[in-house]
Amino acid sequence: MSPQTHRLDTGGRIERSETLSFRFDGQTMQGHPGDTLASALLANGVRLVGRSFKYHRPRGLMAAGGGEPNGLVRLRTGGRAEPNVRATDVLLYDGLVAESQNRWPSLNFDLGALNDRLSPLFPAGFYYKTFMWPASMWPTYEAVIRRMAGLGRAAAEADPDRYEKQYAHCDVLVVGGGPAGLAAALWAGRTGARVLLVDEGAEFGGALLGNGQTIDGAPGMDWVAAIVKNLNKAENIRLLPRTTVTSYHDHNALTMLERVADHLAAPEPDQPRQRLWQVRAKQVILATGALERPLVLANNDRPGVMLAGSVQTYINRYGVRPGQRAVVFTNNDSAYRAALDLSKAGIKIAALVDLRQTAPLGWLPDLDDAGIEVMVDRAVTAVEGRQSVTSVRIGKLNDAGTEVIGGLGRHVDCDLLCFSGGWTPSLHLLSQSGTRLLWDEGLGCFLPGPATQAVRVVGTAGGDCSLQDCLTLGAEAGNQAANDAGHRRRGRGPRKPVAGEEPTLSPPRPLWSIPGKGKAFVDFQSDVTAADLRLAAREGYRSIEHVKRYTTTGMGTDQGRTSNINALGIVAEALDVAIPEVGHTTFRPPFSPVTFGALAGRRIGTLLDPVRRTPMHSWHQANGAAFELVGQWHRPYYYPRPGEDMDRAVDREVLAARSSLAIMDATTLGKIDIRGADAAEFLNRVYVNGWKGLKVGGCRYGLMLGEDGMVFDDGVTARLDEDHFHMTTTTGGAAHVLDWLESWSQTEWPELQLYCTSATEQWAVAAVCGPNARRLMADLCPDWDLSPEAFPHMSWQDGEVAGLSARVFRIGFTGELSFEINVPAGHGPALWHALMTAGEKYAITPFGTEAMHVLRAEVGFIMVGQETDGTVTPHDLGLGRMVSSKKDFLGKRSLSRSDTMRQDRPQLVGLLPEDPQLRVPEGAQLIAGADPAPPQRGQGHVTSSYRSPNLGRTFALGLLQGGHERHGETIHIAFDGSAVPAAVTAPRFLDPGEAAK
Amino acid sequence: MLQLDCPWCGSRSEEEFSCGGEGHIVRPTKSEDMDDAAWGDYVFMRSNQKGVFFERWRHALGCGRWFNVARSTISHDILAVYRVGDAKPELPE
Amino acid sequence: MANYSIFALARNALQRHQRWPQAWRSPQPRPSYDAVIVGGGGHGLATAYYLAKVHGMRDIAVLEKGWIGGGNTGRNTTIVRSNYLYPESAAIYDHALKLWEGLSQELNFNVMFSPRGVINLAHDPGEERELRRRIYANQLAGVDAEWVGPSQLAELCPILNLDQNIRYPVVGGTLQRRAGVARHDAVAWGYARGADSLGVDIIQNCEVTGFDIQDGRIEGVKTSLGDIRTAKVGVVAAGHSSVLAAMAGIRLPLDSHPLQALVSEPVKPVMPTVIMSNKVHAYMSQSDKGELVIGAGIDPYNSYAQRGSMPVIEETIRAVVELFPITSRLKMMRQWAGIVDICPDASPIISATPVDGLYFNCGWGTGGFKATPGSGHLFAHTLAKGEAHPINAPFALERFYSGALVAEHGAAAVAH
């Protein structure tokens, strides 16, 4: 157990009275509540935390927050194991387990580091130039490349945790809870507007958490505490810590990820691990702060080279001193305060090296007091040490900054190099919102252009560097955003906070890379060096987008958060053009990686999609039905009896339907109530056949075509009254048909008076069929005249069936004598029971969708979606006689195009395999000859294929080129390399004849 | 995810709507007099405008009404919402 | 053109890689060319390459409004396969697949074509019927296709969820072994380098803004860099095809929609093959760099914005977590979109137009990357000869008038 050697005796926002223990690479260490894994590792003196992606170079922590490129670990174990987690984002909890990644066999001794030695062979894009010979070897090379690549290891088991989702609406969304965001939220909230304030961190305060700035004469964090308390009290303001806004979409829709339980070993029972929010905000305020950039110099990736502001944060927020003796290297003012904080924490500042000609005067007295030597117009020219920094060289550059002059310079021992290459306003979200970013030469960064959505940017994100600006402009933005959302302040506002005095800023000196020997990393995570970028430019990859893709710069898990601007600067130099001319690569969501689990939410597993069930579902289940998925519905597929396989069960069901009595649950059919004076005219326009002549009390089968002339749905529609129809549709097509009807009735023919209303859910439907169907009905409907004259085929009647009020259609899908009995859905099971009971004497047999298919195919009824696939016309199906020539209807004109009139189109035929026991697979191809050898063109395919116990053989339906004229021919059915002969017949194999009338 | 103003229900999430594609395509009444090209043009050819696009939406999981929207296919800004049958609105530059 | 090889690499290493020549030049446009290709995506660059290589034309410019490969070529999920339903389609995509098989050597540029197999899952009997129909059609057309059951699937992809008690249990799938993935950017770069070395001018940041049409004949193009005279123009502008067509007074049967994709953070290999599912709508492969590359769906409205909405991503990830439960704790690193030009029959258009000398190659929609070499090869033929190659003849615009569509909705149902 290692002691916390690098922990300061006092200070920091950690709970020292409580000790947490955790393991890293098997070694047990300790930290405190308030620590991150990163701060705890540093407190324990851990320098080496991982190996780099390509060269396997030793890497240590460089940052304290979201910009960290190196400290990626595998967190937790088993099903909760998570690769590529930034140690700086992980709040420490007791028992935490983490391990380093991308190393073998161990972090200290990693064989992959050989790559670093071979690196001259691996410049950017090397793989495009090699591994091509011999061609057959590529898969072998590729397997090796794949094993070398990748970072962490995924979990091997399923994730036990829950993830929630939540919609939210607000007037003002404030992103970022630093001084600017807090002021904005407070002032927006004062108006009564609904305000949402979110911050990535566990604590609000932003930069104030890590630097020593003061407000109203007291530590900045005192002010933060007071404000947060205030905000928490207000009912119209909601604070969400540990929540990252990950993306900014159209119409002010933003996505955020709340880490509800990641600071715990495991979520509490029934509590989510994370929650994905979809926010719709009337106004957005981005107060997302700025990110510190590294400087690009040779070996700037050695453990112990850290961002100055981050070291400051480790000291002030976590009470951790990452080293003993530091060199601070900067091109801007912010490192001066950092140097003072380091010094206060007892770190010896060996030198403060400033690239600029002059130091910012305001800081010098304090530095003098602290005894810190400032070296202006100097640069760190070399970083020495391998697994950790041991010393640096400090030398002089020529005026352009392109060469070291007079040797590498002074040798200075240190175990810490703190650098600052300037600040990049965090404008990822703004850019995602569609707003252009404009290069500011003075500040050396991109700033917001004119907003394209209802959004404002404040604080350092907007380029306001002073704390006072952050506070004042933040408050103003909050107030204005609330006004724009329709809320105005009543009464006096709170007192404006006053920031402590700070020296006036002097401009930074952008120098995109420091000359020197050795790899100078730009993108630490993707192992991209300045030389790689220059090589890309030299090879003609001139667009920054090409450079990115050729070198992979900015393509790691941090998406180049700290490196992109440096890369841009170097490329601009290499191409000798101005930075705005190069432009930046596209900021894409998410701002920080988002867990798949959170994106998936709870609608997975049994909640993936509804299972729609009919009222009789429980009966089917209790009676052993196997179910088929039809759309979202579960329909009985067949009802096997003990010992029966599917074929036997289906045979039995099919036989029962033709010999006595069978019953099917037909509830799932789509049903649409169509009513109005023009209902018949409307049907005339949407169906191929005529509807005006249909008598009240009658039913008719209709086909619906798209405007392309292709069949997309069919069904029977009944005329309930002069102005009233009951339409049925296919199970899967119900929603689409209603959409289709609404589209035409509302937009094209608004003059037609009619309403279409879905009635699918209202009715339960039992279809009884078979020679005994009429007898059964007679038993249950003693008052009805069921004679074919009184109740003919294709008619309907209302009345009571088994004491239930019902609407009965004399229609069916099997060719047998059939009744489709509709009752209000709640009465479905009662009806079903009554039918089953009364049907016992006829050995009533429930049948599923498979038997239904056999039965309908025997009599040549088509199944939309099986005989049709969106390329089939009524004529192709042999239903041309249905098509009215007297009227226009949707799709009509398409039927007379040159291709749709071709005689050799695939047309519906019957197929009888020569071997009567062979059931050819559906989808098998129809070919002219007996030889299935490729390549050849098929002449069609099998659409349906069954065994028929009635025919005592197998049979099929198919679409065959010119098939209508080819009855009697023998063709071959090809599948899996064989071809079997079959006779072409009419697509009708059985005629139930008079019995069915 | 767009937020659309249904002319009846007001501002609602795209999830409640279905998009019906290009609007103001009038179905020919005398299709039997059209040649294959003219008919094919009606059925298949689209302006697919880059910039202001006039399209149809239905508040399918809301009030059920179809309506028209003028939307920029570049910025996704909604420039106008109007009822079926209304003429294309005049839009500011 | 400098030859690329391991030896060249070693030699250059000694010179600290200071001597590599440009992969392609960045010339200024000349006042006239024999042929102009509009659109520097994979298809456009391949067209130029084959025009030069096969048809001996040298005086060619490729005009690209942005950077080459920056359209859908640079943003697709890289799946290459040829198992389409109709013989017309199988012919065109398999023509491409055969070219893929030797492309790295042909271009002396490693495009990392990786035939690791592509699997389409079936989740119910209806889907199985559809997929088997496609297998039998492919077998006849000479395209490799086989049915794989759950136990084979478990071997081919151990992380696939084969539990039979889930909402949409996997009943099996089709496997095309010759299919796989390739490195998308390398395709654009490889063709660019190849075309450039044959004299083709590749001109970036040059937007075509209009056509010069006289008496129904193309005379030249107007561009952001000035007018260029030419008698032959091939437009290969994917999502922007309708925009260019409008400049010539033509309408196309296309709608442009954003199609999204995303990648996870890179992880060590877990996904040895490519799996796609229509019903639980998603598909996934793993790149050589380690990210899981996942294709999402299109947004339902027309757009040219190259960005898509969140619900489409969420739907896709629901499917991915359902199909591959171990991905739940992986993280999405980046999501993006491309603008795809969707055709009513889900098949492409390679066609002459009513304007003499003006040709379009478009409508590849969500799935044209796989066709890149074949499309370029055939379009070059069409441009050079002034008439369609037999393989692309069925894909002319005429089919929208005659009705002879090539309906590939099933084979193209997963949006890629």
Place this chain on the structure above:
Amino acid sequence: MNQPRHDPSRHDPPRHDPLGHLALAAKRNDNTDSAGVTMRALPYRPSLILRGESDDTAFLEGCRKALGIDVPLAPGHVAGGDDFTALWLGPSEWLILGRNGRDRLAENLAGCHHALIDNGDGQQVIALSGARAGAVLSKLCPLDLGGPEMDPGRCARSVLAGIGVTIWRGDTGAFQMHVGRSFADYAWRIIADAGLEYGIVAILEDAGSDR
């Protein structure tokens, strides 16, 4: 003959309960006080979809006569009377709850362009109440539940976890959700799941014959 003769209340045989199959699985807990949110399945009630034109005075008059209330013409509004409650669903569409008003409406609307569609069997109503009811619902539904459109007393059609729903917010602030009968199982399970975080209590009222 052939006049629709359905009057589902006439015989009133036992009705099947769309959620009956869940009876055993549901948590039964009568201590609703401690729960942040309570979900109840409401028993069958007759209901109708009424179609007609908002600017047809004869139609509006007929409705008033039949129902004793004016059907609301403002989107999302609800009109309640002694016997009937009418929810605005669309510019030509209302949901009529309460007693079975089919015959009275049919009689009073004869001669007007209208339609009446029985709906009571086609839907399941699930009520959600308690302090966290809004929080649970906002996991599944994109409506702005805190905005004026969803003040108590208002209604809206929207989406609930991908399925269509009509939400009516009662005067107490509780939500009544009408979902299609075949989706009831899914709606119930997904709401129960969403409420888990807040210790939801789920009560299947003794609504039907199946238990």
